[in-house]
Amino acid sequence: MKVLVVGGGGREHALAWKIGLSPRVQQVFVAPGNAGTAIDATNVDIAATDKPAIIAFAKSNQIDLVVVGPEAPLVDGLVDDLEEAGILTFGPSAEAAELEGSKVFCKNLLHTANIPTAGFQAFRRGEDASRYIKDRYPEPSEPVPVVVKADGLAAGKGVIVCDSREEALDAIERICGDREFGDAGNELIIEEKLIGQEASVLAITDGETIVTLPAAQDHKPAYDGDKGPNTGGMGAYCPTPIVDEEMMQKVEEEVLVPIVHAMKRARKPFKGVLYAGLMLTPAGPKVLEFNVRFGDPECQPLLMRLKTDLFDILEAAANGKLSELEPLEWDDRPSLCVVMASEGYPASYEKGRVITGLEAADAIEDVKVFHAGTTMDGGKVVNDGGRVLGVTAMGDNINLAKLQAYKAVKEIRWQGAWCRKDISDKAR
Structure with a gap:
């Protein structure tokens, strides 16, 4: 069997690696992939959003299954077009992907289906959203526990948690006025802040x-x-x-x-x-x-x-x-992933900085370094995104998994690299 994984992040590296371990799979392609998928699979220089090129590649290479990783091509209808071309594909249709593509659609459906969620209001205009905040919280100094969300896709960044009126009004301005998240801000949601x-x-x-x-x-x-x-x-x-x-x-x-x-x-x-x-x-x-x-x-x-x-x-x-399918089997040991990011992320960051220590990290027992924002430049691996690596480890308990992951993190270097130091501490 031949498989095409669409995307180029850490998720796609993990999918390509795991699919490649199947005795039924002869070859795994990744479009466009990254420096890590180039090792565990075969990269194809096609953007995840280039539907005609993906379909043409799948046909000409007799791909048996396409696995679409990221949300953007799913919302854009890549699965629909592949299936229409007679290519077996894993992923939702464009209409079904609206569940992620539109927070307004999602919240309305949750409400209709009586699925527990936070109370919310949807707005098309920033002025109306700002008026709602000012009317509901007339005292400037009183707490305003709300979450302001851009309606569309914003790479996980279009959600702003607020505690004051000033923060809420600023969030509305960022989404509707500054258009910080582009067309994702054509609508927005204001919902109650949940605690837990x-x-x-x-x-x-x-x-x-x-x-x-x-x-x-x-x-x-x-x-x-x-x-x-x-x-x-x-x-x-x-x-x-x-x-x-x-x-x-x-x-x-x-x-x-x-x-x-x-x-x-x-x-x-x-x-x-x-x-x-x-x-x-x-x-x-x-x-x-x-x-x-x-x-x-x-x-x-x-x-x-x-x-x-x-x-x-x-x-x-x-x-x-x-x-x-038989019930799934799982390793009893816990696992943990630490994301190593570029200096400046989630705001602007520099690309092209050489990464060292990857082989030493991968050589540590029960560790796998998944690439996300990486590429090759002159035979060297360099950072090419905000979230660069997902250093993943297993252990007999969560503390040992954490120890292995951070041991591997210490082996990896590039200018400005950073990560959180407390992944999994909530499990204790």
């Missing part, structure tokens, strides 16, 4: 059967102690003790099953990865957002632990045969 710990529960579905994966915990804020601006994710670990069996059953019954049914009723049947971003509140789990693909960096520790053949899972989902 966050968890990520991912499931693979073919629209009928749902296979839930072990819960993970992402670290969105840039700095230690969950301080600083939101990022695409600075690290994750799996499993997370805050989601026990009872909580997982509650998530399946109150979130995952209802959303699959709701999408079917909306005539947007969902197949692919359903990623529920949850806040575990005193009143129970509530949905913060849905993503329609493997999380990055959650994908990396999840796939490190997966023992079942990933190709078998994705092929079964794409063919609507998940019900025929």
